[in-house]
Amino acid sequence: MSTATTASGALAGAPPGQRRGEHPSQPARRPLGRRAGLGLTAAALALAVTASLLVGAAPLPPSDVWAALTGNGSQQAHIVVWELRVPRTLAAFAVGLALAVAGGVMQALVRNPLADPGLLGVNAGAAFFVAVAVALLGVRSVHLYAVFAFAGALLVTVLVYRITTATARPPSSAQLVLGGVAVGAALSGITSALSVLNPDAFDQMRFWNAGSLANRSIDALVPLLPFLVVGLVLALLAGSSFNALALGEDSARALGARVSTTRVLGIVAITLLAGSATAIAGPIAFVGLMMPHVARWMVGPDHRWILAYSALLGPILVLVADVIGRIATPGELPVGIVTAFLGAPVLLVLVRSRRGRP
Amino acid sequence: MHPVRSASLTAVVLASALAGCGSSSTEPAAAGSTSATTEASGTRTVQTALGPVDVPQDPQRVVVVQSRALDLTTALDVPTVGATYWSKAVEVPAYLADKVPADFALVGNDDQPDFEAITALKPDLIIGDQTVEKNLATLKDIAPVAAYSTENAEGQFDWRTQLDQVAEFTGHQEEAKKVEADFAATVAELDAGVKTPGQSVIPLRVRADHVRWHLPGTFIGAHVLDSMKNITLPEPTVPSENGRFSIIPAERLDTLSADRIFAILDSDEAYTTLQSQSLWQGLPAVKNGGVCVTKNLDAWILGGPAASKVVAGDVRACLDA
Numbered sequence: 175m176s177t178a179t180t181a182s183g184a185l186a187g188a189p190p191g192q193r194r195g196e197h198p199s200q201p202a203r204r205p206l207g208r209r210a211g212l213g214l215t216a217a218a219l220a221l222a223v224t225a226s227l228l229v230g231a232a233p234l235p236p237s238d239v240w241a242a243l244t245g246n247g248s249q250q251a252h253i254v255v256w257e258l259r260v261p262r263t264l265a266a267f268a269v270g271l272a273l274a275v276a277g278g279v280m281q282a283l284v285r286n287p288l289a290d291p292g293l294l295g296v297n298a299g300a301a302f303f304v305a306v307a308v309a310l311l312g313v314r315s316v317h318l319y320a321v322f323a324f325a326g327a328l329l330v331t332v333l334v335y336r337i338t339t340a341t342a343r344p345p346s347s348a349q350l351v352l353g354g355v356a357v358g359a360a361l362s363g364i365t366s367a368l369s370v371l372n373p374d375a376f377d378q379m380r381f382w383n384a385g386s387l388a389n390r391s392i393d394a395l396v397p398l399l400p401f402l403v404v405g406l407v408l409a410l411l412a413g414s415s416f417n418a419l420a421l422g423e424d425s426a427r428a429l430g431a432r433v434s435t436t437r438v439l440g441i442v443a444i445t446l447l448a449g450s451a452t453a454i455a456g457p458i459a460f461v462g463l464m465m466p467h468v469a470r471w472m473v474g475p476d477h478r479w480i481l482a483y484s485a486l487l488g489p490i491l492v493l494v495a496d497v498i499g500r501i502a503t504p505g506e507l508p509v510g511i512v513t514a515f516l517g518a519p520v521l522l523v524l525v526r527s528r529r530g531r532p
Numbered sequence: 533m534h535p536v537r538s539a540s541l542t543a544v545v546l547a548s549a550l551a552g553c554g555s556s557s558t559e560p561a562a563a564g565s566t567s568a569t570t571e572a573s574g575t576r577t578v579q580t581a582l583g584p585v586d587v588p589q590d591p592q593r594v595v596v597v598q599s600r601a602l603d604l605t606t607a608l609d610v611p612t613v614g615a616t617y618w619s620k621a622v623e624v625p626a627y628l629a630d631k632v633p634a635d636f637a638l639v640g641n642d643d644q645p646d647f648e649a650i651t652a653l654k655p656d657l658i659i660g661d662q663t664v665e666k667n668l669a670t671l672k673d674i675a676p677v678a679a680y681s682t683e684n685a686e687g688q689f690d691w692r693t694q695l696d697q698v699a700e701f702t703g704h705q706e707e708a709k710k711v712e713a714d715f716a717a718t719v720a721e722l723d724a725g726v727k728t729p730g731q732s733v734i735p736l737r738v739r740a741d742h743v744r745w746h747l748p749g750t751f752i753g754a755h756v757l758d759s760m761k762n763i764t765l766p767e768p769t770v771p772s773e774n775g776r777f778s779i780i781p782a783e784r785l786d787t788l789s790a791d792r793i794f795a796i797l798d799s800d801e802a803y804t805t806l807q808s809q810s811l812w813q814g815l816p817a818v819k820n821g822g823v824c825v826t827k828n829l830d831a832w833i834l835g836g837p838a839a840s841k842v843v844a845g846d847v848r849a850c851l852d853a
Contacts, residue, residue, distance in 0.1 A: 231770070231781035253810040254783050314740050314799030373619045373641060378798075381741050389741060389782050389805070504771040505742075505779030 208473050215472075215486045222493035226263040229497045230254065231506070257391075265390040266496045266509070267489040269451040270461060272402050274488025276447035277462030278469065278481045279409045282416035283440045284347040287470075290463040291448035293351050294441065298358035299330025300452040302365045304382055309368040309375035317394050319382055320453040324398065327449030333357060335441060346423065347437065385458040385510020387496050398450040405446030409481055412439040416477035458510040460517030461488050471524055491516065578701050581662040581681040588676070591657040591702055597645045597671065598660045600751075601680075603836025604695050605659065606631035607711050608704040614639040614653045618834060625830040627838045650674055659698060688749040688758075691835045711837045718844045719759040725851055726762035731791040733763045734817075735832070737777070738795050740802045744777040745788065751776070753794070753832055754840035756847055766790055785811035792822040792850065796832045824850030 227243070228236050232254045241247030242255035276291040284293070292298070303326025307313035313322065331354075338345040338353035345353070369376035418431035426433050448462065469483035495512035502512070575586045592611050596602050599618035606612055606628055614637050617623065622641075624632060637653060640646030647670055650658070655675040658664075664671065664679045671677045680697035684690035692712055699708035735752045737744040746752035748765040757765055768778040769787045780788065793815070797803050803825065806812050817823050824846065826832065831842035 230783045232783035232786075249814075250786060250811070253814075257810055258782050313801070315801035316741050316805060318801070319740075372622070373617075374621060377619055378740060381739075386741065389809075391808075500781070503773060505773055506781055 208479055211472055212482065212486070215483060215490070219486050219490050219493075222490045222497075223263055223267070225497050226266060226493045227255065227259050230259055230500055261390055261392045261395060262387050262496070263493065264392070265387050265395055265454050266492045268395065268399065268402055269387070269455045269458060270465075270487075270489035270492030271485050272405065272447040272451035272488070273458060273461040273492070274465035274469075274484035275406060275409050275481055276444045276451070277464075277488075278466035278477070278484040279412070279416070279440045279444050279447075280462065281466050282419060282477050282480075283437060283444075284351055285420060285422075287467060288463070289351070291444050292358070292457070292462070294354040294444055294448075295330045295334045295358040295361070296327045296445060296448040297452055297457045298361045298365070299326040299328075299333075300324070300449065301379075301383065301457065302326055302330070302361040305365040305368045305375060305379060308378050309372040314378065316389065319456075320394055320398070323456070324401075324449050324453035327452055328445055330357060330361065331441065331445040331449070350437075350441070381508070382456045383510075384508035385456040385513075386506075386508040387455050387492075388506055388508075390454060395454060398453055401446045402450045405443045405450070406485070408439050408443040409447065410478070412436050412443065413478035413481050416440070417475075420475065420477070456508075456510060458492070459514045460521075461491055461513055464517045464521050465491060467521065467524060471527075575676075578678060580677075580697075580701070581679040582665055582668065582677075585676050585678050587678055587701055588656045589703065593653065593655045594657045594659060594702070595639060595650050595653055595655040595675070596659045597639070597642070597650070597664055597667070599642050600691070600834050600836060601659055601661065601694070601698065602628055602632075603834065603838050604691065604698045605702070607695065607837035608699055608702060608707040610698070610702045610704055612636065613655065614650060616640050616642045616645050618642055618830075621830065625834060625839070627831060627842050631838070645671075647671070647674070657701070659701060661694070686749075689751045689835075690755060691751075691837070691840075692755065695837065715755075715759075715837065715840055718840065719756060722756070722844060722847055722851070723760050723762045725848065726760070727851065728791070729762040731763055732766050733757060733792045733794065734766065734788055734790040735794045735796060736788065737798070737829075737833075738802045738806050739798045740805070743780050743785070743788075743806060745770070745780050746777045747772055747775065751833065751835050753847075754835040754837075754843045756840050756843045757794075760847075763792075782809060782811070785809060786814065788812075788815055788817070790817055790822075791820075792824060793817045794832075794846070794850065795823055795825045796829055797825060797827050798829060 228239055232250075234242075234251055234254060238247055238251045239255055239259075242251040273291065277289075280289045280291050280293060281287055283289075300323035303322040304319050307318065307322040313319070334350065334353045334357050337357065338349050341349070369379055415426075415431050415436040418426040418429050419433065419436055421429070423433050451458070465487045466480055466484050468487050469480045473479040473483055491513060492509060495516050496509040498516070499507040499509050499512040574589045576589060577584050577586050594605055594610050594612045595614035596605055596612060597616050599616050602612060602615040602624070612632060613635060615624070615632075617638050617640075619641065622638065624636070624638070637649060639649040639653065645667060650671070651674050658671050658675045658677045660671075660677065660679055661682045662679050664677060668677055678701040680694050680701070682689050682694060684693040692715070695708050695711060699705045735746045735757060737746060745768040747767065748758055757763065768780065770778045770780055770784055772778040795803060795806075812818060826846040828842050828846060831839035832846075
């Protein structure tokens, strides 16, 4: 056990974002209170949602969009707004929220700010199942891709957990991550092999791999929402336990925290959240890694606040990325590509802004 | 090097344009002037898109390293023992399957030819388009490499121009003339069958997650639609990013307003998804039964003489409907 803890400690280093003299239970002194900040973030999110409803390939003036939203307006505007932009906005919202919260949970679990939900093998599992569906079963429907992606994300995370619990009981977070990375690498290899052997599958997977929100209907979204909501509730429930976990697994245990239960809750939450997000849009980079960072930068190390802020910041990034993707090129840029473009500079700004701080 | 190459390219294009215009009896001047026969070795020199190359008088084991070229060599009855495959399928298109010899083999894909497999086939001539240049150093050690230019004098992708060049490389010019005459006759027959002259037609590739409106003057449809005079091919209002097709966003499906749409399906599921969209359902062609569905994706995309027969069959069935 001590070996496991040491490994975990070596991987994790200092608890993410925790600054000298600062403790999760102490409210940080900030120019804006956390609640006011949350209000401002919600307002920014509202702006992003509005932009997502107003901007698109169809040249509709805002008045037409409003008319369509209120049940008036032309039939074409009604179709564009209600059948395309509203579902797409909901999908972006759900995906952003799920990935950012899953990332926050992941970083709390492994006590490493470089962690993202993909470390448990979620993305690799989803991609592997989609590749099998496309290459071996001849599936060619975006809706079915979602089913396979979700099943893959779920099953592979369970597999990773089973493998690591079989070798270490209970496994440390570091062992879980190692297991996830190993299984993920193996599956990615098979996915690549399937793609190379079946060029048509490669052609189809190209678009799924980029991560896209185009043509996402409400029908495809609704079945995944319950999983997403359950994942979100679990993550928020475990929020306060993550604060204890941030002190190290042994210290957390000494403080009376249920480390194993927290970890299982966290893994289930990550799987449900990241699994449904990947099922909706394919793998989308940077949201799960970056948004918890931004949240931590805004509210300090208390994980309850980090998760709450992540739940608002994630959708902002995905919505803005999707809106930019719609107008950047005539034929749309997949959202997964834009989040990476947007994400990297924001991360660099964050790094710079933290330089020289105590 | 470059001036020479561009000059020879111009020569090839000129020669092809002349041949395509039907200068019947005489050999194209440019190609004729550069062709030199060496009786002793059984080779002659031809102008290719990548400069002059010594090729066999009568090649017996040709390998093509561009999947589109298989339709060209088989149409000319050139013995073709190997070909690369395109990005959609590791197989010879069904309409060409009976035209390749028993010992025919696939030799990698267009982007990554399998050099060992090509060597094993012991080819006496390798044919590709101008993109073969990136593999030229390796391929020319295996056999002489003759590269054709894909574009006609107007700068458009045209398999007839390519056919003329391949005919020149292999000495099968007579067959090329016959193939082109057949094609012209087929197009004339299709044109005569157009009940409403001037109707607009959109070739639309239906993929799982988006649709592509293919531009006129590109590879789509084996040049059949482009050659017909009694139909019009509108340009998409959504700009194209690559000069070959425009990806039409779901919000702009209403711009597919033509009398007829050729829905070229990647899969049935992809079409079902498209059909579920209200903007698609509201299109004039959809409401008036003007959508013609084809699953002959390879023929529509790869083009060539045999592919054009498949496409012509689709067009005939559509216009008769």
